[in-house]
Structures are given as C-alpha cells and as structure tokens.
Amino acid sequence: MTNILRAFGSDNYAGVLPEIMSALAKEGLSKTHARAYGSDDVSHEARLLIKQKFNSSSNDSSPGVYFVFNGTGANILSILACTRSYNAVICSDVSHIYCDESSSPETVTGVRLIAIPATENGKIDINQIEEKLDRLGDMHGAQPKMLSIAQPTEYGTVYTIDELKQLSVLAKKYKLYFHMDGARLFNAVSALNCSLSDITTSVGVDILSLGGTKAGLMYGEAVVVFNESLLENDIDGDNPLKYCHKQVMQLASKQRFIAVQFLTLLQNDLWKKSSEHSNSMAQLFKKRLESIPKKNDKQLIRITKPVETNAIFVEIPQDWYEPLSTAFPFYIWRKKSFEVRLMCSFDTTEDDIEQFMNIINELIQK
Known part of the structure; x- marks a missing residue:
C-alpha cells in the first residue's frame, strides 16, 4: 500500500x-x-x-x-x-x-x-x-x-x-x-x-x-x-x-x-488563521500554475474557475495525472476535459506546491 x-x-x-x-x-x-x-x-x-x-x-x-x-x-x-x-x-x-x-x-x-x-x-x-x-x-x-x-x-x-x-x-x-x-x-x-x-x-x-x-x-x-x-x-x-x-x-x-x-x-480566531493560510496557499498555487510556459505555442493547462478560497480547478494533460497523483493524490472532477480539483489545507506548505511544480516541469521536458 x-x-x-x-x-x-x-x-x-x-x-x-x-x-x-x-x-x-x-x-x-x-x-x-x-x-x-x-x-x-x-x-x-x-x-x-x-x-x-x-x-x-x-x-x-x-x-x-x-x-x-x-x-x-x-x-x-x-x-x-x-x-x-x-x-x-x-x-x-x-x-x-x-x-x-x-x-x-x-x-x-x-x-x-x-x-x-x-x-x-x-x-x-x-x-x-x-x-x-x-x-x-x-x-x-x-x-x-x-x-x-x-x-x-x-x-x-x-x-x-x-x-x-x-x-x-x-x-x-x-x-x-x-x-x-x-x-x-x-x-x-x-x-x-x-x-x-x-x-x-x-x-x-x-x-x-x-x-x-x-x-x-x-x-x-x-x-x-x-x-x-x-x-x-x-x-x-x-x-x-x-x-x-x-x-x-x-x-x-x-x-x-x-x-x-x-x-x-x-x-x-484560530479558524481565521487556518482558513487564511489555506486560501493563501491556493492563491500561490494558482500563480505557480499560471507560470507554466506554453509548449509548441500551446497552453498546457487552463484554470477553469475563479480561485476564491482553497480550491483550484484546472484542466491538465491526461498523461500528467498518473505521475502527479501518485506523488500528491487529487481527484479528477470532469473526465471529458480532464479537469481536476486541487485542494489546499491548513497545513499545506510552499514546499508541497514547489514539489508538485517540479514534477510538472519534468513532464514538460519529456
């Protein structure tokens, strides 16, 4: 397991x-x-x-x-x-x-x-x-x-x-x-x-x-x-x-x-500390995903919903799912367009996001 x-x-x-x-x-x-x-x-x-x-x-x-x-x-x-x-x-x-x-x-x-x-x-x-x-x-x-x-x-x-x-x-x-x-x-x-x-x-x-x-x-x-x-x-x-x-x-x-x-x-206000952190991590995640460069003049990902709390909805290439979700499990929201949901938590760290992005960068280079 x-x-x-x-x-x-x-x-x-x-x-x-x-x-x-x-x-x-x-x-x-x-x-x-x-x-x-x-x-x-x-x-x-x-x-x-x-x-x-x-x-x-x-x-x-x-x-x-x-x-x-x-x-x-x-x-x-x-x-x-x-x-x-x-x-x-x-x-x-x-x-x-x-x-x-x-x-x-x-x-x-x-x-x-x-x-x-x-x-x-x-x-x-x-x-x-x-x-x-x-x-x-x-x-x-x-x-x-x-x-x-x-x-x-x-x-x-x-x-x-x-x-x-x-x-x-x-x-x-x-x-x-x-x-x-x-x-x-x-x-x-x-x-x-x-x-x-x-x-x-x-x-x-x-x-x-x-x-x-x-x-x-x-x-x-x-x-x-x-x-x-x-x-x-x-x-x-x-x-x-x-x-x-x-x-x-x-x-x-x-x-x-x-x-x-x-x-x-x-x-x-412990609740505020928790929610503000997860929201801010989602904003950072969004910013990092938006920084992904085009490949052959093609946009590789598309953020599909406004990022207002701690959730990011994004369409990714289908062949990215297995390597990304193996390292950081997440859900497919809509299979047809391969829209996935990424959720941040009270304990999400910048390092978690950077490691996720590192895997994406490796996939882009293939």
Missing part, C-alpha cells in the same frame, strides 16, 4: 490542528467525569460561544446548536428541522447533498431534492428558483420548503453578501427556509474579509451546517439554528430537533470531545 505523505485531494486528508489536538488531549486525560450527551459544561460553553460569534438572537436557554459527527449528518439534521416528508429542497446540481451524500438526504428525510443547474461558477441562478415554485399548493407535487446553498460553492467560489441577501429575500417571499451548507464556511468568511455573522444571521440564513473537519478538527460539525421557530414546531410544543438528533444517529455520548474542538477553533 502506497504511503501517502502529502495530498491535494481534499482538506479532509489533512491531520489535526495542533491546538485542537492539545485541547482533545487535555480533555481526554482529565480525571474529572462529565455528563454525557451534551449536558456537560464544555458543550454548554461551546454552544454559547458559537451563538456569540454568529450574533445569534437565540436565547441562552434554547439549544440552538447541535454537534454532529459529519457533514452528511449536519445536512440531514438541517433538512429534518425544516421539512416534512412531502416537502422538497431546492439546491444546485453540483451541491454536496445532491452529488456526494449518496441517496441519504432523500432516504432518511423522505424529501425530494430539486436540483437547479449551477452557473459556470457553481452558484444557483436566482432566476431559475422561481421556475421550480409554480406548483406550490398543488397536492400532486412535492412542496418546496427549503433553499439550500453551499458557501463556498463546490467550485470554491463564494456568494457575495448582496447575492446572499437576494436569495434570502426570495426564500422569505415563498416561505422557504434558507439553509447554508458551510462545510468550508470559514474559508468563505476569510475570502470576503467579513465576520461570521455578515454572511449568516445578517443576511437571513435560517439554519447552518457548520463545518469543522475541513478547518482542522479531528472530526465533528455543528448544526446552528438561527430561526427559533424551527425549535418550536413540534405538535406537542416540544423541541423536535433533540429527537431528530438522536434519530439520525448523530448524538454523541461523549459530545464534549466535539464541543471542545469548536471551542478551541473559535477562541482567539
């Missing part, structure tokens, strides 16, 4: 931020026991800090934050919070819930995913959303109840604050809940040079899947509820999400080990 040392396949390939590992070790080696299933002090402190960072209006006695194991779990719990089985979720046709979570969103929640063709930069065209809403109130059609976007998109591009406001206004007009898949939200915030609340609570996002793993956590994500009505819509007047949390097998018994990671990530 090949020993993979470094990779550009995904920021999931990276290890754990040293600060996160230290916090986990400290919590794990403590001789003090703690209540299970999120009733511990660390989970409570982490929930309050997340609400503070996002300027959430949710009151302190309301849970508002649900720690989960993974991104698929976060998205499924978010969908369950906003829909019933006869509803539909509008998303892009390159979204993670549509393309990369198998059939689990539809199987577990019972909803239908209505996919809108993404724009060239991976965004949802606001003009196409209304076309999917012409059967509202028709019992024969699945009823759209959620608009889900990824920020950043699957192409690493970011929705501007104005674009988010426009989507939010449209969602409110048609009484759709506005969901944000923020698996790499911290990268988007750094790219826009704004606050966490500027692209969530301030633009009317109702519920957020907040990513942690790709930002440097060992594991763990969170569902953050900004619209308090989502916590109060049970037929018995009880909070339905606490039951859904368990039902979809995302309630950790030792939840404090997820919570302490988020606590550490958000304290002293």
